[in-house]
Amino acid sequence: MAGDIVLGYDGSEGSHAALRVAVTVARAFDADLVIAFGYEVSPVGGETADYRARVEAFGNGVVAQGVAAAAELDPDLRVEGLVVDDRPVEALLDVVAARDARMIVVGGNESGPLMGAVLGAVPHKLLHRSTVPVLVVPASGD
Amino acid sequence: MSTGGVVAETPGGVGSKGLKVGALGLVSTTVIGVASTAPGYSLAASLGLVAAAVGLQSPSIMIVAFLPMLFIAAAYYYLNRADPDCGTTFTWVTRAMGPTPGWLAGWGILMTDLVVMPSLAQIAGKYTFLLFGADGLANSTFWVTVLGLIWLGVMVWICVVGIELSARTQVVLLGTELVTLILFSIVALVRVYAGNPLGAVTPSLSWLNPFNIGSSAALATGVLTAVFIYWGWDTAVTVNEEAKDATRTPGVAAVLSTLILVGIYLIVTVAAQAFHGPEFLTKHSDDVLGALGTDVLGSPLDKLLIIAVLSSAAASTQTTILPAARSALSMAVHRAAPRKFAQIDPRYLTPAFATIAFGVLSGVWYVGLSLISTNVLADSILALGFGIAFYYALTGFACVVYYRRHLFSSIRNFLLVGVAPLLGGIGLTWAFFKSVFVYSNPANSSTGDTAWLKFIHFDFTVGGFHFHADGLGPPLVIGVGLLLLGIPLMLLWRVGRPEFFKRPLEVADTLDGPAPPLTPAAHGGPDHGG
Numbered sequence: 001m002a003g004d005i006v007l008g009y010d011g012s013e014g015s016h017a018a019l020r021v022a023v024t025v026a027r028a029f030d031a032d033l034v035i036a037f038g039y040e041v042s043p044v045g046g047e048t049a050d051y052r053a054r055v056e057a058f059g060n061g062v063v064a065q066g067v068a069a070a071a072e073l074d075p076d077l078r079v080e081g082l083v084v085d086d087r088p089v090e091a092l093l094d095v096v097a098a099r100d101a102r103m104i105v106v107g108g109n110e111s112g113p114l115m116g117a118v119l120g121a122v123p124h125k126l127l128h129r130s131t132v133p134v135l136v137v138p139a140s141g142d
Numbered sequence: 143m144s145t146g147g148v149v150a151e152t153p154g155g156v157g158s159k160g161l162k163v164g165a166l167g168l169v170s171t172t173v174i175g176v177a178s179t180a181p182g183y184s185l186a187a188s189l190g191l192v193a194a195a196v197g198l199q200s201p202s203i204m205i206v207a208f209l210p211m212l213f214i215a216a217a218y219y220y221l222n223r224a225d226p227d228c229g230t231t232f233t234w235v236t237r238a239m240g241p242t243p244g245w246l247a248g249w250g251i252l253m254t255d256l257v258v259m260p261s262l263a264q265i266a267g268k269y270t271f272l273l274f275g276a277d278g279l280a281n282s283t284f285w286v287t288v289l290g291l292i293w294l295g296v297m298v299w300i301c302v303v304g305i306e307l308s309a310r311t312q313v314v315l316l317g318t319e320l321v322t323l324i325l326f327s328i329v330a331l332v333r334v335y336a337g338n339p340l341g342a343v344t345p346s347l348s349w350l351n352p353f354n355i356g357s358s359a360a361l362a363t364g365v366l367t368a369v370f371i372y373w374g375w376d377t378a379v380t381v382n383e384e385a386k387d388a389t390r391t392p393g394v395a396a397v398l399s400t401l402i403l404v405g406i407y408l409i410v411t412v413a414a415q416a417f418h419g420p421e422f423l424t425k426h427s428d429d430v431l432g433a434l435g436t437d438v439l440g441s442p443l444d445k446l447l448i449i450a451v452l453s454s455a456a457a458s459t460q461t462t463i464l465p466a467a468r469s470a471l472s473m474a475v476h477r478a479a480p481r482k483f484a485q486i487d488p489r490y491l492t493p494a495f496a497t498i499a500f501g502v503l504s505g506v507w508y509v510g511l512s513l514i515s516t517n518v519l520a521d522s523i524l525a526l527g528f529g530i531a532f533y534y535a536l537t538g539f540a541c542v543v544y545y546r547r548h549l550f551s552s553i554r555n556f557l558l559v560g561v562a563p564l565l566g567g568i569g570l571t572w573a574f575f576k577s578v579f580v581y582s583n584p585a586n587s588s589t590g591d592t593a594w595l596k597f598i599h600f601d602f603t604v605g606g607f608h609f610h611a612d613g614l615g616p617p618l619v620i621g622v623g624l625l626l627l628g629i630p631l632m633l634l635w636r637v638g639r640p641e642f643f644k645r646p647l648e649v650a651d652t653l654d655g656p657a658p659p660l661t662p663a664a665h666g667g668p669d670h671g672g
Contacts, residue, residue: 011488039491042306043174045464046377047230050472051493058486 002100004032008092008122011062014107014139019066021137022105023073031102032078035066038091039083052085059083089125096132104130108138170309171395172402173316178374178461179399181406182319182431182454186269187261187523188371189411190427193420195364198343200415200423202352204407206361207368208400210573211375213566214534215396216558217541218376224544224650224657231537232473233660237648238544239536241478242632245642247536248473249628252500254529255466257620258370259504260511261522262462263290264428266455272432273448280429287512291505297459298501301467304492315453322450323406326431327413330438334416339437341419345412362576366527369570373530374461375403428519467496476660477642478635511620521616527577528621531570538567548653555653581618594619 007022009015019035026033037059041052063081070079084091092104106123123136192200221234231251236244267290271280279285307315334342348354355361414434415423426433431451435444471493474484487494511518541563542549549560584593593613636643648657 042304042464044178044306045461045468046174046178047465047468047472049225050475051468054471054475054484054486054493055491058488058491062488 002102003029004034004099004101005029006034006036006092006095006099006101006104007066008088008104008106008126009035009037009063009066010088010107011065012107014137015066016069016107017139018105018107018135018137019069020073021135023070023077025103025105025135026077027074029102032080033070034080034082034095034099034101035063035070036082036084036092036095037063037066038086038088040085040087056083056085088122089129092122092126093129096130101132103133103135105135105137108136168395168398169313172398173309173312175375175377175395175399176320176402177312177316177457178377179372179403180374180454180458180461181371181403182323182450183262183265183458184371184373184454185323185407185410185414186429186431186451186455187265187519188367189414189430190423190425191367191520191523192364192411193415193423194427195367196355196360197420198346198349198415199352199355199364200420201349201408201411202355203361203364203368204371204404204411205350206352207365208372208404210365210534210566210569211369211372212400213562213569214538215376217538217563217566219396220545220559220563220653221537221541223654225660230469231533231540232469232478233476234544235536235540236476236478236645237657237660238540240647241643241645243536245473245478245632245635246625246628247533247540248469248478249632250529250533250536250625251469252466253624253628254526254533255462255469255500256504256507257522257526257529257624258462259294259459260290260508261519261526262455262459263287263294263504263508264512264519266290266293266452266459268429269432269448269452269455272429273445273452280432283512283518287509290508294459294501294505294508297456297463298497298504301460301463301497301501302487302490302492302494304490312457315457318446319450319454320402320406322446323410326435326438326447327409330413330417330434333438334413339417341422343416343419345416349412349415350408359576359580362573363524363580365569365573366531366577367524369530369534369573370523370526371407372403373526374458375399377461428517463497463500466500467493470496470500477639515616521620524581524617525621525624528574528618529625531574532625535567535570535574538563538565538570542567544648545650545653547649551653559653578618578622581615581621584613584615 005022005026007015007019009019022033025031039055039059041048041055060081060083063083067079067081070077082095084094086094092106095101096104104126106126108123123134126134127136189200192203196203218230222230225233225237232244232248234244235247264286267286267288268280270289270293271277271286279289331345333339334344352361355364414430417434417438422433423430431447435447438444439447470479470483473479474481474496483493483496483499485493485495508518511522515521542560545555545559549556594616595614598614650657
């Protein structure tokens with residue numbers, strides 16, 4: 001559905017703050033909320049199947065938690081959970097394209113700039129690549 | 143309206159459950175296979191030991207040792223079709239031959255990964271010092287161990303937080319490694335023919351003839367040592383599920399990486415032993431390429447060779463830690479190991495507990511071995527052959543047993559699914575037991591005079607075979623001892639958590655289709671990691 005709000009959610013404190021804001025934004029636009037979790041399993045080292053299943057199960061748990069939390073904040077909101085087998089940034093951009101979404105909401109970086117550079121900061125990359133507005137919510141924000 | 147609590151299946155276009163299709167191209171698949179084998183590091187660690195075992199016939203061992211690997215790769219290829227599982231050998235052997243051999247196979251993988259760590263850490267430490275010209279520190283066991291431990295810690299951290307090099311960086315690193323090794327070989331050979339470096343031997347075709355190897359004992363120990371240099375190559379065969387064209391890419395990648403590896407090992411071995419003779423390799427067995435590099439390439443080009451070995455050791459450390467942690471995860475998922483090993487770190491999405499546990503154990507093992515053994519590197523490489531031979535052989539046998547109903551359906555199946563894995567298994571089993579006898583005599587190990595477990599003492603003759611022991615060689619105690627340690631641990635686990643051991647045996651229904659899950663609903667359940 002066009003106009004969805006896409007939330008990048010990984011269960012961290014920052015993404016929880018983002019969830020609260022995303023629910024408010026979705027309500028304001030009368031939009032649906034899509035809670036997405038992206039993951040990638042490196043093929044380096046092989047032996048990926050059980051590992052991948054494990055991460056996917058973890059993602060399902062996280063997303064189910066997010067969906068439940070959103071439903072608690074606003075029982076009338078239409079919420080959908082998605083677990084996507086791709087890097088977080090690619091996953092969110094794909095969901096946005098597939099849904100023709102209105103906006104991406106993510107939690108601010110909890111890691112410092114150095115770790116962010118090493119691990120790849122999701123909000124930073126999204127700001128550069130997204131074709132729709134990106135709302136970055138600081139961890140302490142409510 | 144609320145759809146709260148419902149987790150939808152991912153819709154089309156956004157990716158789907160299970161393996162990503164089309165992720166890996168031919169180059170990436172080949173690179174993963176070759177980089178996992180780590181040619182630079184493997185040569186640096188084992189060339190001297192192979193030369194010690196078979197002298198001038200080292201090049202022929204590079205060919206002979208590849209044959210069982212090739213045969214076992216067929217087993218990997220077919221078993222991977224049924225179950226491209228995290229635990230590979232652990233799950234396959236469990237299905238085909240039962241939970242007890244399966245558990246021991248899993249243990250074998252973990253112990254083999256553990257045994258290689260001191261060698262990796264030591265090479266990394268030593269070559270880092272050599273890179274900066276600190277030759278004095280490079281010869282100090284204490285400082286090499288310190289730097290090796292730091293290196294180990296950094297690599298474990300990298301695996302925990304899940305940093306990975308981009309595919310392009312890997313191609314560049316591997317490319318540099320291969321080009322450097324070829325450059326080294328060409329320069330060495332040109333100088334052998336042009337001038338006469340000290341102790342140089344003109345290459346001869348007879349070096350390639352395995353029948354010139356003096357004894358079957360030398361052949362067995364040579365093979366068991368050289369099997370290590372091809373270890374990891376099977377990754378090229380097992381990443382097939384993720385390849386772009388799953389029917390063609392993995393096969394071509396396997397052939398390509400084979401040609402690259404056998405080619406590079408042959409040319410480097412020939413060049414290295416031609417330059418200063420095999421005795422030089424034996425004498426410098428713990429830094430062959432470092433020692434030769436300076437003489438062959440001169441300063442500062444020799445640093446290139448050291449960088450090649452270092453980047454190769456880094457890649458190899460990563461491709462050892464990752465599968466070790468994932469094997470432990472797989473065993474835990476299937477209730478064959480403590481649940482904690484299956485935990486996924488909520489932030490980094492890696493099996494952090496298993497990774498750190500393996501790292502800590504490796505560190506303890508490395509320090510312990512440095513303290514008690516006079517030659518850590520050589521002893522662990524020699525010991526490693528036992529572990530690799532053990533679980534590769536089991537994999538070969540598991541393939542034949544698992545697909546036994548399909549062996550006679552065509553000549554192709556008979557050869558590839560039956561004969562090849564069986565021959566590979568038998569070959570490695572032979573090398574295993576032959577080497578047990580060889581290394582039962584401490585004089586045959588590189589440590590030489592030091593015997594371990596001196597209370598083991600016998601001397602008798604049965605049916606013409608003479609059995610004699612006055613203590614055992616360290617490689618045997620490390621290699622086989624760690625494997626045997628698995629038996630009491632397995633029994634202990636079996637008493638506490640018998641459910642894994644109640645599994646029935648399986649046999650393949652088809653040759654192409656996936657097998658049913660090893661443990662139904664193993665990944666579900668309320669305690670999803672974290």
